[in-house]
Each structure stands twice: as structure tokens, then as C-alpha cells.
Amino acid sequence: MSKNVCLILVVVLMSQASRACDDNIEEEELARQQSDEYFARAYGFTPETWNALYHKPSLGLQDAVDASPYEGRTLFKRLQSSNNPFKKYFNRDQEDNENNGRFIFAGLGSNLVNTGLFNNRYTPANTWRPLVTLAKRIPISVNPNFNSPLGSFDTCTSNAGEAGICTSGSVCSLFGGRPSGPCDQGQVCCINVINSCGSIVTLNNTYWQTPPTALRSPCTLTVRMDPKFIEQSSKPICQIRLDFVSFTTSQPTAGTCTDTFQVGGVSNEVPTICGDNRGQHMYLNVPQSVNNPTDVQLIFNFASGTTISRSWSIKIAMLPCGATYLAPIDCLQYFTSTRGRVSSFNWQDVAGARQLNNQNYNMCFRTELISSQKATQMCLSVCSATDGDAFSITTPPAVLLVASLNTGFALANTADADEAAINSAVGTTYTDQSRGNGITVATCLYDYLLIPGGRDANNVEADRFCGNKLNPSPGTVKRVPACPNVEWQRVFIPGAATDVQVCTAIRPFKLTYQTDGQETAVGAATNTIRALADVSNTGFCLEYQEN
Template sequence: MSTFYVLLSVVLMLQVCRACDGNNEEQQLAAARQQSDEYFANAYGFNPSPWGSAYYQPSARVSGYANPYEGRTPLNRQPNYNPFKKYFTNTNADEENNQVEGRFALGGLGANLINTGLFNNRFTPANTWRPFSSLTNRIPISLNPDYNSPLANFDACTSPSGDAGICAPGSVCSLFGGRPSGSCILGKVCCINAITTCGGTVTLNNTYWQSPSTAVSAPSTCALTVRMDTKLVEQLARPICQIRLDFISFTTNQPTAGTCTDTFMVGGSTSTVPVICGDNSGQHMYLDVPSSATTPTDVQLMFNFAAGAATRSWNIKIAMLPCGATYLAPVDCLQYFTSATGKVKSFNWQDVSSTAIRQLNNQKYNICFRTELVSGSKAAQTCLTVCTPTSGGDPFSLTRTEALAAQVSAVSATDNAGVAICLYDFLLIAGGTDPATGSAAERYCGGRLNPAPAGAVAATGGPTTDVTVCTAIRPFRMTYQTDNTEGAVLIGNGILIAADADGVGTTDSPGNVGFCLDFQEK
């Protein structure tokens, strides 16, 4: 019996020891797991938990939080519009809103993989040196803020050669037939797009339309379409409200008696755009169009070349201006100048010594000037003087008549009874005044920029010198208008007031050339 009790005591002691050992084993396992987690966190930068970044789903946002992306990244970007949304069947709003979070989650997964299993497990666990950790900063999916829509923002850029272009990925530039020249941020290139054919279509901002490399045959037509539609991938982020045309170079045949035989015309714009021809390098136009967000619009640019062997060449930069931009021209301003000083010329004016008529018929458009800051204050007036030609050109010559006067009232001012001056061809400067004499006029024509009335110098029938003309009426603008002929205007067929032929009785060169004026805001 004593032997039985001894054996029972031994068994009970063994069970107690095993229980103690089990508790110690669980404690040791827990301690080891904690040490392991701390080790991986310190050595490799991540916690090997199944609930890591790749599986993390963000909790629902607080109701009414207006800007969930604020402070999310250093860029503080708003979510990009997704042009490819319609190609996917899943329209879950929460999932779409979480795209940015999912993108950064994937970036975190890439960091974890690079910092651990892909490379660093080749080193001993005691070694905390991570030679490939910098590679995580080079994963485009983590750093490209336009990942959702890489085509959404075609920002303007300037190449090292001075050409205007758009910032785009290199592959996209090639897709649109562009030429990379210079670089932009985020690995994009400055893409220069040029079209050298007739009959093409432009959808990209800052596109150059250049004359074909082969000589243009005549008679012929060469046209280009500028398409504005926010459904286009390259325009979906920016509705277009205006087009600016910059004539880098522009040479066609000269007019005949003021009427263009070669013509450049614009169709599809809500602006009144005159037909032009001749030499117009350095000129520009603003074209108003309905917002492409509501009405897709096609604007046509067209050259019509008459028979003849004249040189025809052009290089026109086409800029699409987004709605709401601060640099849009005022409505109905064909030309818009945004500096305190500069030069303004009528179409086809050139600094050349010639008796040919360069003034174009059928011109009617507004020339506008933005009010600039002068000495820290808004300009109070704009002053105009004739420019100084260096090659024998005439800076001001509009519809020359015997009485070379510009009158306040064109209907009552005559050089002969019943014959009007500055009624059909004129440059209108509202509130135009000679600050030296106080003489004022609104319509200017003849051979001098001078508001003095004809009676002031009766011996010659009009002013003999050019003066400075200033106006304080804002917004600053001028209106240029010519009729459809250089000949006399006769009474009849709705014409109530006659006018002499444009070149009658002049003692200077007989050809009207238009105007070239220097402007200065004061």
C-alpha cells in the first residue's frame, strides 16, 4: 500500500510540473512572437501581419467631410476625372473615391516587397542594412499624381528653341505625331506638334499649322479644322472658349485695289473675322467660340489661292484657351494687347517703300488693350503715336482725300458740299484728343494722325503733321473699318452720302497702306 501512495505522489508531481512547463511555453511563445515582430519592424521596416497595407481597406469617411484628399499628399490634389470610367462595369462610388488610397496602398506593398523578400532576405537577419530601400522612391505608381488620368492635363510649355508645346508623356507625344523638345516635370516631355498638310484636324493645344514643304499650286484651297470637344481625351479637363492664332509667318499675294485675291478666312467662330491677305507675320487674332463643355465646335481655317506665281507660305500657332482663364480677350476683340507699351498694325502693313495699295478692303474689327499697372496704379489713359519706319514705309495712310482731316462728325465734315470725310474708311479712337492743343476727334483718316479740323490749315486742306492722340475712355479700344472699294462712293442704291475716291488729290504717295502705331499706357 505504501508503494501505491509513493507512485501516486510521483504522478501528481509530474502533472503539476507539466502544467507549469505548458504555461512557461505559452509565455515564451508570446515573448518570442513579440520579439519577432519588433525585430522585423526594426530590421526590415514592416510588420509581417496578414492585415498589412496590401489588404487594408479604409474605414468609411466622416459624413459631410468635403475634402477627403486635403493633406493626403504634399500636392494636395483633388481627385482627377477618370476618362476610362465608362469602360468598366463596376460603378461603386466608394471604390472610385478610394482609388487614390488604393494607389498608395499598392505603393506601400511595393515598398514592403523591395525592403524584404525580393532583395534584403539575401542578407543575414542581423544585418539591418537595406541597399535597395531607395528603389521604393522610384516606383512611378507611387509618385505620379496623374496616375488616374495621365492624359488629363496638357499644360503649356516652351522648348529650348522657343517653340510652344504641351507637356505630355513621351509615348503620348509620339501617338499624336509630335516632336519632343525639352522636358517637363514628372518625366514628361515638351511635345511640339506641327501639321504640314491640308485637310487635317487639330485637337491639341499649341499646334503649329505650317505650309507644305512643296510649293502651293494655284488656284487651290488649303484648309484646316480646329476641333473643340470635351469628350476628347486631350480636352476633357479644360473646356475651350477661345482660340488664339499667332501668325509666326504669313505671306500670300498682295491685294488688287485693296481687295484680296488670295484669301485667308475663318469659319465657325462667333467673332467677326475679316478676310486678310498679303504680309501678316507677327500679327494675331482671338476667335470666340461657344464653350466646348456645352457645344462641341469645329472652326475652319482656310486659304484660297488665286492663279499666279506669288510666294505662299505660313506658320500659324493655334492656341486653345480654356474658359475662365484670366488671359482671355474681351468679347468681340479680334486683337488684344496685354502690355503697357507696344506696337499695333493693320493687317498687311509693312515697312516698305511702295506706291501700291496695301490697305485691305472690308475690314471691321476691334483692337483692345488691357488696362495695365503703371507705377503701381491702373493706367488712366492710352496714348498713340505713329511708329518710326526704317525702310521708307508710311506709318499712317487711310483713304487719302484732298482734305486730309479727321473730324468729330464724319457726316458734317466735307471737303466739298455733300462729300464726307472719314465716313467709310477710318480708325475710330473714342475720346481721342491731342494733349498739346486740346483738339479732339474720334474718326481718323487721311495721311496724318491728327484731330485738327480741316479749317485749321486751309491752305493744304488738312493737318500736315502727326501728333500724339490720347484717350481716357476705358476699356481702351480702337475700331478699324474700311469699305469694299478704293473708288468713289456714289449716292444711290441705299448710299445717302458720297465720298471721293480714296487716292484723289493727294500730294504724297497715292497708295493707302493702313497704319502702324506705338501705344503707351500712362
Template sequence: MAKLGLFLLIVALSNQTSLACNDNKAEQLPGTRRELNDYWVDSYGFPPPSLTPLYYHEASPPEAAISYQGRSSLNQPNHKANPFKNYFINKNADGKASGRFALGGLRASLINTGLFNNRFTPANTFRPLQGLGNKTPVALNPNFDSLLTTFDGCTAPNGESGICAPGNICSLFGGRPSGSCILGKVCCINVVPSCGGTASLNNTHWQSPAVLSAPSTCTLTVKLDATFVEQKKPICQLRLDFISFTTSQPTAGTCTDTFQISGSTNTAPIICGDNNGQHMYLDVPSSLNGPTNVRLMFNFAAGTGNSPRTWNIKIAMLPCGANYLAPRDCLQYFTSATGIIRSFNWRDIAGVATRQLNNQNYNICFRTEEIDGQIANRICLTPCTITNGGDAFSITSLPGNLANSAVGTTGPNPLPPPVATVAVCLYDFLLIAQGTNPINGLVADRFCGNQLNPIPAGAAVSVTVCTRIRPFKLTYQTDNTEGAVFANNQGIIIPAFGDAGNVGFCLDFQQRIN
């Protein structure tokens, strides 16, 4: 009888373990749609809108190629190779490991914590597979791939973004736990507070070190590789969120302190100044095709006074084929029906100091949204409300016409000859294709001056400007100087007056259906 009772106990335990593993497999291997929804909620704090595509189209299977939006789902990598190949300790200047973890005790910690212990609810202390990881090689474990589902995004109680991981694994990566995830995991916050570090975890925060000297350079290398166990899907895009970003102001529009990016396939402009709340999308070669390094770099110049230099940049890694990728060549991407867009370094501050940055050339894109059950057919833009004496729209101006709007590329010279024609919105402008005043029907494409208004002769008041051209997109461009542009034999044949304290733009946008 004793042997029979022992046999029945073993059978019962086997069934329980099988059910637990099956339930966990269902939990860890959700459908594509559920994974995308979970990622969106964890990364941005709210569920995706009902229109999931980048530029609206009829619903289609996640695997279908969507030529209109320029993106298609890719086959996911087959993680059969040893995912711990090339793991190493990469130390920052302060000696702390960042982004990769040491191998000490890895097999037992990884298997016992990540694969077996968490097959059971946190309240269940009965763990019959507790020591199995010490006896089972990683390469022979049939459930090994389930580890790749443990690095989903999460939000800590204090609002910080991190990834879900077992506590031991969080420590191995050099992170700190803040809040909890399902199955006993923690919300692991990974912060690199130094120069010269690396990052390979989603939702890593790069923060400024306590002490910075000038002149100096401060860099962070983002490593993308489909063989990294923490990057469970191939990465095709990065999103940088500037939670805080303050450096010295530009001199006549040219940055002395600079922030620049290398390694992306789209070009990000050099920026400086105040950029809290701004963001950038960076296209990168698919990590499925091989490892890629993206380098973020600050260069701090000497002689810039006591300007504060602080930043906190969240780095989100976006998988190939996800429906929340930005359209190609869109540096900024907005996925709501209403909101605010600002040029880099714009602030509502009184004064005439130049805050507009030179050498800006990028696209601002908007996902077409659903409004009251209908697809938006136009987007309208209005200068922001100003409360501190700043200027909501200031891009180039003509002498004697400083307070007025301007459109087009050239206009008559307001000063005596010999030059009869001068550039208007030719070198610095905001492009709104078929930008129309809905009241009087006036239309323009290039906008500059100190008001937003398509009236040809200029006006001292801004109006709402709408466009029906879809996909909704704006293009912002400035040249390399705030000074005068002279005709020469290098291809510049239309001169332009020097600019006077331009600050860029701040616009409210609203998608509409009429």
C-alpha cells in the same frame, strides 16, 4: 519571422505609394489661381500681371461673375463619361494622323505611362505599379481624372509651344518631343504641315506644306469637344498667333489670296499679304454645350505671279472662365502697358502700292494696367517710327490734301460744284473715342488721312492722341473699295473720292496715369 518581415515590407510600400499618389494629386490638382498662372507662363513665356481681370476690377473669387468685363467662370465639366468615345484615326492628305490618336495599345500605354509610372520621380526606377494598368479597366480607375492634368502648355528649348504629355501619348497623338516637363513628361510639339488636317491639341502649329498649287484651297479644322481627353477644360475661345504669314498682296485693297475663318461667333475679316506677328481672338460656343468645329481656310488664286505662300499659325485653346480671355467681340487684345498695334498687312515699305485691306471691321482692345501702383486712366497713341520709307498712318485722303490729317465724317468739297459736301472719315477710319491732343486739347473721334491729328482743318504732322474712355478700345473699319464712292439710290448719299495707295496704320501705345 520571414512572414512578419514580408508583411512589414508590404506595409512600407503601401505607405510610400500612398504618399506618392497624394503628393502627385497635390501637384496635379492645383488651385484655380495656380493653374491660370501656370497656363499663362507656359503659353506666353511670362507670368500674368498683378491685374488679372480683362478690364480692371477689384479682386474677387475666380468663381464670381464679373459683369463689367462680360465674362464669368463656368462650372467645369464632370468627365465621368468615357473620354475615349468617338476616338478615331483622322488622316491628312499625306496619310499622317493629326489631332486624334489610334487606340492600339491605348489602355496599357495610357494608364502605365500617364497614371502610374509618373507617380514617381524620373530618377526612381522602382515602379511597383508598373503592370497594374494591364489589370485595371480605365472606367474603374479612381485616379483616371488625373490624366486630364497632363496636357498643360509648355515651351520647348527652341521656343516652340507645345503641351506636356507622357512620351508614349505624344507619339500616339502624332507629336514630337522637344524638351521635358515635370514628372518625366515631355514637351510635345504638335505640327500639322498639310492641308485638310484636323487639330484638337492646345498649342498646335499649322504650317504650310512644302508644295502648294494655284488655284487651290488649304484648310484646317479645329475640333473642340469637352469629351476629348486632351481638352481638360471646356473651351470658349481660340487665339491664333501668326508666327509667319505671307501670301500675295491685295489688288486695290481686295485680297486675291484669302485667309478666312468660319465657326466662330465673332466675325474675323478676310486678310492676306504680310501678317507676321499679328494675332486674332476667336469666340466660340462653349465646348461644354457640345462639339464645335472652327475652320481655317486659305484660298489661293491663279495668276498672282511668284508670290510666296507660307505660314505658321499657332492655335491656342483658351478655357471658359480664364482671366486671360479677350473681352467679347475683341478681335485683338493687348495685355501690356506699352506696345505696338498694326493693321493687317501693314509694313514699313517705301512706295505707293495699296496695302490697306478692304472690308475690315473689328475692335482692338486693351486691358487696363497698373502703372506705379495706380490704375491707368488713359491710353495714348503715336504713329510708329519709320526707318524704311514707309508710312505709319494712311487711311483715306482728300485730293489736294494728300499729306494731311483728316477727322470727322464729312467736309467741304475741294473741287468745283455741283457736290458741296464729300465724305472724309465716313467709309474708312480709325475710331478713338474722345481722342484728344494733350497739348492743345483738340478732340475728335474718327481719324483718317495721312497723319494722326485731331485738328479740324487738317495738318501735315502727326501728334500724340490720348483717350480716357475705359475700357480702352479702338475700332478699325474700311469699306469694300479703294475707288470713288458715288451717291446713289441704295442709301449712299454722300460721295467720296478714290483713295491713293493707303497702307493702314502702325501705332505705339502707352497707358498712363496722368
């Protein structure tokens, strides 16, 4: 009897020691996965990030708490380690697990494949589950990671530079992924690709690519977020970043998209885009819901009768709340390097009109460290272009206003308008005096690029920039000698005919791009200021540098 009692005590003590080791392992793993460096590497950002959006805050906790969304990031609260590595499976409500088909340890064998994780390839209307019976034969040892028998879902980079998730090779194959390179603990870097319309995605780092068959319109993809999903349970998702690896649809007609790409279900305003947008990106703010899933829709609509070959590859990254690399909430685009290129959607170095209508969004730039000090200014210069126009926003109203004795006033010949096509414009309007009555004409009122505190090398300053050159030099109105049968004539002389570097010292560094819904002339009306028709506007492409 005493030998049996001793044997039982030894088994209990060994069990407790093993449990303590497991607890320590889990604590180390959670600490690693909660670290800033881990998330910076996981989502493709430089690991040398410091806890700031635009400025480096002080190390004091109160400074970080009181900081505005632009001045500092919210400190992420560390998750407490669980004494039971399977607690997150046991503690879920049984009814929720049955309704959502999510993972619980008790039913791991039967639920491993027949879940939203592995069935996000199928549309909601498709109830066929081809792998249900196969799932019953899968052993628990499908993944060697004891802390998470389903995979850690860490982000990885494949040998070809693609973003993926870490999981076992068998699990990667089950949900249709493509193994490409190794991860820790015997896992593989699994590349997840969707190439269909109407699918639902719940996995981070998924690529949505052009369907191989004929396109239907609309072609949609739903990104579903739910903290009850095991692949999203460690941290709720606050933002989605879309990276347009490739993006080609038809060009706009007079600035209006006929093919459209739109985003629904987010809390920030996202403009409709089309054309060529390779290399562009967007940050989408996700509405938070504790009890209900959140769906974000990516929607393509295609115009009929267009023969252009449409294609796209969009990387979808889910960014957890509290991560140090989240974009400020009012920024559609966010740049975190000391230098780079920023351009309007659909800008390309090709001839022809490219500007899109109804654009209204912010481009934000994190204040980086320069020689261990925060950057004090950001400077912008137009990109080098061969065939296209690197800055063309609104045709400036460089026209001759003539007051006839019989007909009042009329616009002069087109030669004056052609002269305007090579000049800059700033401000919002100018006023031309005729017969004592002011004629107000819009300049950068409807389409413009806002650079707060923008100055040239001579300290000439302007905020709104448009025209065909980036230059803060203002336009003027001059009186010219009268001609026979003409009472007076005045001509508006636009700004400079050269591009210059424009710098701003106003932090946080931010640009705002605004266009209206038309390229045609705007007639004077109640609360509406007249403006000329726009001619071959392309948008902008700028090189930025912080110093």
C-alpha cells in the same frame, strides 16, 4: 486563421492610406493646374496678371460677379477633386467612347494610339490606322504620371522658344510630335506641327505650317473642340488665339484680297486678310456645345496665275473658359502690356498700297498698373517708317469746287488732290455751299480709325481719324476770289500736315478700324454720300503707351 485575418486587415489599411495619399496628390495637382499663375505661364502670358481685363476689380466676390465683360473677369470655379484618379475614364459613357475612339482605362492598351488624339494627323476619309496593332503591345506604364496615364497636357516652352505640350517621349513620337526639352515627372516638351491641308487638330499649342508639297486651294485646317476629348476634358474651350509666326500671301488688288485667309465656325466677326501678317494675332470666340463637338475652320484660298511663294506658320492656342487672360468678347485683338505696337493687317514698312478692304474689328488694351495705380490714359503715336507710310487711311477731299456759269460745278486739277495727300482728316463729312445748295462730301465716313476721346496736346479732340496724318485738327472750307466766267469757287482746306501724339482717357481703351469694300470713288446716290477715290492707302502702324 488569426494571422490571415491580420494580414488582410494590414493590406486593407495600407490600401486606404495609399488611396488617401493619391487623393492628396491629385488635389494638389488640380489646385496647381487651376491656378491663375499656372494658366498664365501655360499660355505665354505674364504670370503677374491680376484678376481683371481692363480694370483691377475689388476683392469682393459681388464686385467680380457684377462686373461687365470689360471691367472684370468671371471667377473660375474650382473643380472638385475625385476620390478615384481614374474616375474620368470609368465614368464616360461606353458608347460615346466607342464612337469617339477616346480613352477609357478598361481599353487603354488598345485605344491609346487608335484615337483622335493620335490620329489627328489623318483626314476623316482616311481610315487607315497604322499603329493599331502596336498599341496592343504598349504597357500602361507608358507615362509615369499616375494621375493621368496619358499625360497632363500641360503647356511648355521648348529650348528654342516654341510652345508645346508635356507628355511622355513615347507618346510624343506616336502622334508625330518632336521632343524639345524636358517637363516635370520625366515628360518631354512635345512640339506638335501640322503641315498638310484637310487635317483635324485637337491638341493645344499646335503649329499649322505650309505643306511641303504643292499647295491646293482651298487649304483648310479644322480645330475640333469637344469636352469629351481627354486632352480637353479638364476645362471646356472658350477662345482660340491665332498667332501668325509667319504669313505671306499675294498682295491685294485695289484693297481686295485675291489670296484669302478666312475663319469659319466662330461667333465673332473675323475679317478676310491677305498679304504679309507676321506678328499679328486674332482671338476667336468658340460657340459652346455640351453634346456636340465644335469645329473651327481655318481656310486659305489661292488665286490662280500668281507666282508668289505662299507660306505660313500659325500657332493655335486653345484658351479654357474662365481663364483670366481671355479677350473681351468683342475684341479681335487684345494687348496686355503697358506699351507696344498695333498695326492694321498687311501693314509693312514698304512702299505701295497695303490697306485691305472690308475690315471692321476692335483692338482692345487691358488697363495696366503704372506705379501700382491703374493707367489713366493711353497715348498713340505713328510708328517710325523708312519706306512705307505709317498712317494712310482715305485720301482727304482737298479739291477745288468750281461753280461755272454754264456747267454748274466741276472738280479742280489734280494739284489740289496731291496737296491733300499730306494732310490729316477727321469727322465724317463736310458741306460746301454752292448757289445756296449744300454739297456734302465724305471724309472719314467709309474708311477710318476710331479713337474715342482722342485729343492732342492742345486739347483739340476728334473721334474719327483718316487722311495721311494722325492729327485731330479739322479741315475748313474757304471762299476764294472768282475767276473770269466763274460765278464762285470754294476750296476745302484739309487738316494739319504733321503727325501728333493722340491720347485718350476713355476706358476701357479700345480702337476700332473700319474700311469699306472699294478704293474707287463713291458717287452720290440715295443714302450715299459722294467720296473721292483713295490713293495708295497703307493702313496704320501706331506705338501705344499707357500712363
